[in-house]
Amino acid sequence: MSVNDVGGRRRFEDSEYTLHIYPGSIAEGTIYCPITARKTSTAAEVIDSLINKLQLEKTKCYVLAEVKEFGGEEWILNPTDCPVQRMMLWPRMALENRISGEDYRFLLREKNLDGSIHYGSLQSWLRVTEERRRMVERGFLPQPQQKDYDDLCSLPDLNEKTLLENLRNRFKQEKIYTYVGSILIVINPFKFLPIYNPKYVKMYDNHQLGKLEPHIYAVADVAYHAMLQRRKNQCIVISGESGSGKTQSTNFLIHHLTALSQKGFASGVEQIILGAGPVLEAFGNAKTAHNNNSSRFGKFIQVNYQETGTVRGAYVEKYLLEKSRLVYQEHNERNYHVFYYLLAGASEEERSAFHLKQPEEYHYLNQMTKKPLRESWDDYCNDSEPDCFSVEGEDLKHDFERLQLAMEMVGFLPKTRRQIFSLLSAILHLGNIRYKKKTYRDDSIDICNPEILPIVSDLLEVKEEMLFEALVTRKTVTVGEKLILPYKLAEEQQSRRDLVWEIKINIAVALMANMSFILNPVCPQWEELPVCSLTVDT
Numbered sequence: 001m002s003v004n005d006v007g008g009r010r011r012f013e014d015s016e017y018t019l020h021i022y023p024g025s026i027a028e029g030t031i032y033c034p035i036t037a038r039k040t041s042t043a044a045e046v047i048d049s050l051i052n053k054l055q056l057e058k059t060k061c062y063v064l065a066e067v068k069e070f071g072g073e074e075w076i077l078n079p080t081d082c083p084v085q086r087m088m089l090w091p092r093m094a095l096e097n098r099i100s101g102e103d104y105r106f107l108l109r110e111k112n113l114d115g116s117i118h119y120g121s122l123q124s125w126l127r128v129t130e131e132r133r134r135m136v137e138r139g140f141l142p143q144p145q146q147k148d149y150d151d152l153c154s155l156p157d158l159n160e161k162t163l164l165e166n167l168r169n170r171f172k173q174e175k176i177y178t179y180v181g182s183i184l185i186v187i188n189p190f191k192f193l194p195i196y197n198p199k200y201v202k203m204y205d206n207h208q209l210g211k212l213e214p215h216i217y218a219v220a221d222v223a224y225h226a227m228l229q230r231r232k233n234q235c236i237v238i239s240g241e242s243g244s245g246k247t248q249s250t251n252f253l254i255h256h257l258t259a260l261s262q263k264g265f266a267s268g269v270e271q272i273i274l275g276a277g278p279v280l281e282a283f284g285n286a287k288t289a290h291n292n293n294s295s296r297f298g299k300f301i302q303v304n305y306q307e308t309g310t311v312r313g314a315y316v317e318k319y320l321l322e323k324s325r326l327v328y329q330e331h332n333e334r335n336y337h338v339f340y341y342l343l344a345g346a347s348e349e350e351r352s353a354f355h356l357k358q359p360e361e362y363h364y365l366n367q368m369t370k371k372p373l374r375e376s377w378d379d380y381c382n383d384s385e386p387d388c389f390s391v392e393g394e395d396l397k398h399d400f401e402r403l404q405l406a407m408e409m410v411g412f413l414p415k416t417r418r419q420i421f422s423l424l425s426a427i428l429h430l431g432n433i434r435y436k437k438k439t440y441r442d443d444s445i446d447i448c449n450p451e452i453l454p455i456v457s458d459l460l461e462v463k464e465e466m467l468f469e470a471l472v473t474r475k476t477v478t479v480g481e482k483l484i485l486p487y488k489l490a491e492e493q494q495s496r497r498d499l500v501w502e503i504k505i506n507i508a509v510a511l512m513a514n515m516s517f518i519l520n521p522v523c524p525q526w527e528e529l530p531v532c533s534l535t536v537d538t
């Protein structure tokens with residue numbers, strides 16, 4: 001790096017730096033090409049200068065990749081990223097040894113037509129990495145400054161301090177995966193790392209665990225090949241606290257498991273499992289204090305394979321749905337996303353058919369946010385004060401459209417979709433029912449605002465009298481006898497809570513039934529074929 005200006009802050013911003021870009025096989029004969037750039041120069045501008053300087057084909061699409069360890073992961077820069085700023089984050093040693101140092105550098109890469117990155121021969125890339133590793137081991141190349149262990153079992157001195165230090169060291173180098181024997185520890189980077197592209201799928205295909213840098217693909221790969229070789233079902237359990245990245249890791253696993261089975265309708269299964277994401281997410285995720293998109297349920301995904309390793313179908317099940325969230329949420333938390341999507345995205349016709357109101361008018365949504373009522377949903381968009389109805393960066397109208405599309409993809413007919421939205425609206429209206437004592441002497445309950453009953457009966461498509469009975473009385477069975485007992489005022493919450501939970505469970509069952517059907521198309525020949533399955537449990 002050379003700085004050609006040493007003035008005040010303004011002038012420092014304008015300073016010029018020299019970037020050394022390695023074009024590799026794109027410009028044979030050029031080891032690196034020096035490009036002058038400023039702190040604010042974008043990757044797109046640097047690439048333009050490179051194209052002119054190296055006289056590259058202008059019709060092709062190029063990207064810059066940042067490498068922090070030769071032969072290691074490549075971080076592809078977006079066209080708007082500023083390479084100089086990235087370079088300024090490199091350690092001083094790396095900047096001082098620009099020419100002889102080989103660890104930190106920018107590479108020029110070509111983009112394929114499908115948007116993937118052209119890496120040239122993977123084998124030669126792997127060979128270089130391996131050779132380098134061997135040379136480091138023999139002492140021909142210096143050891144990395146801070147030695148880290150990719151398997152905690154190999155730590156020479158294993159205690160809490162060394163364990164955490166090792167994980168921290170690795171994380172600083174954006175190595176988010178570390179083994180403990182056959183267990184994989186993942187530290188959520190909260191940013192996208194380009195280590196999930198096809199190059200990595202290929203690289204981890206059929207490799208013994210621990211041979212390469214730890215990766216979630218390695219775990220998927222070991223499970224897949226163990227299933228095929230030993231002909232035994234395999235199970236991967238993902239656990240962690242809320243927001244630690246379980247859902248994201250599940251998606252990476254499913255991606256790799258289906259990529260390994262390229263034949264058959266593998267990609268279709270992946271598309272459905274992952275495509276069903278928006279549906280599961282809308283009905284099963286909510287904003288919590290720790291995670292704006294927290295899954296409030298456990299997920300069991302079973303991918304079934306034929307003996308040949310081809311995906312045969314899949315099975316997804318939700319369990320332990322957090323039912324209490326429907327009727328009560330903690331401070332700074334929300335009810336399930338789907339309610340907010342519906343209220344923001346429904347058309348005028350749907351608003352009137354489902355008797356929709358503003359979110360603040362529903363007890364099940366406004367318990368933690370007591371703010372003055374707004375005139376219309378659009379008012380929320382102009383409100384800069386944060387509240388629980390809007391989350392930064394969220395576009396609820398768009399999310400509702402996306403949900404409708406995803407439901408269509410998972411096989412819901414328009415009529416079923418309407419029924420589900422009608423049930424959701426019924427849940428919200430049920431929450432607004434208020435109770436009182438029937439009479440001064442009679443402790444059983446009555447409804448204060450009976451005008452809600454016709455709305456809910458219309459939405460649930462049940463008779464008003466039946467609904468009233470269900471809300472104020474309960475059935476119990478004693479020895480050989482069925483009793484209908486009135487709810488007492490102290491039990492008023494329970495009276496509608498049971499009904500609300502029942503509705504939500506029925507919606508969840510309908511969702512799962514639909515998904516199971518679409519993920520397991522009936523194919524007569526397959527019925528006779530042996531199957532093995534791989535399950536992912538979060």
Ligand SMILES: Nc1ncnc2c1ncn2[C@@H]1O[C@H](COP(=O)(O)OP(=O)(O)OP(=O)(O)O)[C@@H](O)[C@H]1O
Nearest residue numbers: 188190191192242243244245246247248291294295
């Ligand atoms: N490997 C990863 N790379 C980049 N971002 C990640 C990774 N893992 C998780 N994240 C990000 O972290 C956030 C939380 O992750 P995720 O929703 O998967 O957590 P979770 O453990 O499923 O949470 P919850 O239990 O609350 O549902 C997401 O915004 C996700 O994009």
